[in-house]
Amino acid sequence: MPSIIWFREDLRLSDQAAVRAAAEEGPVIPVYVLDDESPGKWRTGAAQRWWLHHSLKSLSSTLQEKGLKLILLRGEASAKIAALAEKLGIDRVHAIEHYEPWWVAQQDKLAGRVDLQLHPGRLLSEPGTVTTKSGEPYKIFTPFWRLLQQVMPPPEPTRRPANMLAPDAWPDSDELDDWNLLPTDPDWATGFDEWTPGEEGALSRLDDFADRVADYQEGRNLPSEDLTSRLSPHLHMGEVSPAKVWHVVAANRQWQTVETFLSELAWRDFSTQAIVTFPDYGDTPGREQFDRLNWTDLRTVEGKEHLTAWQRGLTGYPIVDAGMRQLWATGWMHNRVRMIVAQFLIKHLLIRWQEGERWFWDCLVDADYGNNSQNWQWSAGSGIDSHPFPRMMNPKTQSPKWEAADYIRQWVPELASLPDDAIHLPWEADERVLHDAGIELGKDYPEPIVSHQAARERALAAYRATKS
DNA sequence: TTTTGAGTTGTTCGA
DNA sequence: GTCGAACAACTCAAA
Numbered sequence: 001m002p003s004i005i006w007f008r009e010d011l012r013l014s015d016q017a018a019v020r021a022a023a024e025e026g027p028v029i030p031v032y033v034l035d036d037e038s039p040g041k042w043r044t045g046a047a048q049r050w051w052l053h054h055s056l057k058s059l060s061s062t063l064q065e066k067g068l069k070l071i072l073l074r075g076e077a078s079a080k081i082a083a084l085a086e087k088l089g090i091d092r093v094h095a096i097e098h099y100e101p102w103w104v105a106q107q108d109k110l111a112g113r114v115d116l117q118l119h120p121g122r123l124l125s126e127p128g129t130v131t132t133k134s135g136e137p138y139k140i141f142t143p144f145w146r147l148l149q150q151v152m153p154p155p156e157p158t159r160r161p162a163n164m165l166a167p168d169a170w171p172d173s174d175e176l177d178d179w180n181l182l183p184t185d186p187d188w189a190t191g192f193d194e195w196t197p198g199e200e201g202a203l204s205r206l207d208d209f210a211d212r213v214a215d216y217q218e219g220r221n222l223p224s225e226d227l228t229s230r231l232s233p234h235l236h237m238g239e240v241s242p243a244k245v246w247h248v249v250a251a252n253r254q255w256q257t258v259e260t261f262l263s264e265l266a267w268r269d270f271s272t273q274a275i276v277t278f279p280d281y282g283d284t285p286g287r288e289q290f291d292r293l294n295w296t297d298l299r300t301v302e303g304k305e306h307l308t309a310w311q312r313g314l315t316g317y318p319i320v321d322a323g324m325r326q327l328w329a330t331g332w333m334h335n336r337v338r339m340i341v342a343q344f345l346i347k348h349l350l351i352r353w354q355e356g357e358r359w360f361w362d363c364l365v366d367a368d369y370g371n372n373s374q375n376w377q378w379s380a381g382s383g384i385d386s387h388p389f390p391r392m393m394n395p396k397t398q399s400p401k402w403e404a405a406d407y408i409r410q411w412v413p414e415l416a417s418l419p420d421d422a423i424h425l426p427w428e429a430d431e432r433v434l435h436d437a438g439i440e441l442g443k444d445y446p447e448p449i450v451s452h453q454a455a456r457e458r459a460l461a462a463y464r465a466t467k468s
Numbered sequence: 469t470t471t472t473g474a475g476t477t478g479t480t481c482g483a
Numbered sequence: 484g485t486c487g488a489a490c491a492a493c494t495c496a497a498a
Binding site: 140141142143220221260263264267335336339378385387388390391392393394397398456 | 474475476477478479480
């Protein structure tokens with residue numbers, strides 16, 4: 001009797017407990033269901049659909065080499081899986097456990113109709129296992145991280161099963177190309193070619209990063225350098241397990257060398273326990289006073305223009321614009337710059353953090369409900385363990401502080417000829433410097449849409465007003 | 469229950 | 484240019 005492997009964002013064969021358990025029991029039927037219904041507004045965004053297409057293609061061809069087929073279905077996942085199981089007379093379904101509220105609901109529904117076996121593998125630790133002494137979820141990262149370390153390292157990753165048996169007959173499947181996951185008119189993903197979705201691409205990225213992890217702690221803040229891991233989309237899609245990442249990075253290295261990076265990996269766990277505790281974390285601020293803040297009205301002309309300028313990278317602040325354009329072109333943004341653009345939207349433009357979160361959701365290849373919600377709430381100051389609102393990041397000082405000149409040259413090419421000391425703040429540069437670089441402000445590149453000083457005072461006043 | 473120490477990533481101002 | 488304190492006063496975790 002075959003069993004079904006229900007794939008979701010766990011598109012790998014090695015260190016994949018559902019795959020392993022199913023393969024040990026007998027023939028397997030691997031299934032992926034494109035479910036745009038149960039997540040509602042959180043259905044997979046446009047950039048991630050590009051990634052998903054390539055990742056499914058990769059998994060499918062790996063399975064094919066083993067004589068197996070990836071069955072593709074579309075619709076509400078639990079209904080589709082249950083119907084398939086019923087039709088084939090199968091009871092057993094193996095899956096990795098997921099924690100987004102819509103997946104929790106789908107798991108509950110499916111468990112009522114088949115023998116659903118959920119396996120760990122999404123995180124380093126399962127939510128609910130690392131808690132305070134009174135059993136409450138942690139609201140501060142550091143004590144969470146200290147306790148998590150005590151139950152680390154995670155179990156040794158397992159290899160992909162040597163043998164996977166095919167069933168006697170294969171059920172019907174959609175064609176991947178019919179899902180239209182790739183952009184066509186226009187094809188805005190031409191700049192995504194730096195990525196290699198799929199398990200092989202993930203493992204190769206991991207090996208490459210592990211060799212450079214010693215530079216991570218110092219270098220991760222420099223957007224002009226390529227010293228972050230860039231593993232986030234692979235981790236989100238489950239092409240590599242966090243346990244595998246931990247072991248490859250930590251192997252034969254001193255704790256001091258790898259701690260900063262591994263703590264970032266632990267943030268995935270922390271953010272996920274946040275959405276388990278607060279399923280609505282993507283919409284509702286953790287501190288309710290933030291709903292009372294006098295946010296910019298997006299029905300006004302100025303509100304609309306400001307949001308659009310931010311989205312398109314036309315704010316007149318080069319570091320902000322570089323980040324937003326990198327996001328648009330590649331589906332990814334350097335972490336330091338994510339913080340700067342987020343705080344600019346929330347505090348300088350006083351636009352609700354949920355607007356930025358939605359934009360990221362659609363543009364990021366690594367969009368993840370827990371991480372995206374937690375990080376936007378961190379930037380807004382509204383979440384658990386967040387950045388205090390009055391601690392407002394200043395794009396004028398952040399840009400030179402983290403030596404972003406070359407990053408700006410890459411993503412805001414109209415400013416490329418400006419010297420280092422002028423490129424961060426072109427509107428404060430000498431007329432002659434601008435002229436020599438062939439730039440006329442307001443024509444070739446925008447004037448700043450808000451002044452930092454005025455925006456700062458407005459934001460702090462709006463924040464104070466929520467407390468009275 | 470109360471107290472105490474501490475908290476991912478800052479900014480500004482004045483000496 | 485560099486350094487330390489103030490910002491404004493919050494919340495959490497553990498003793």
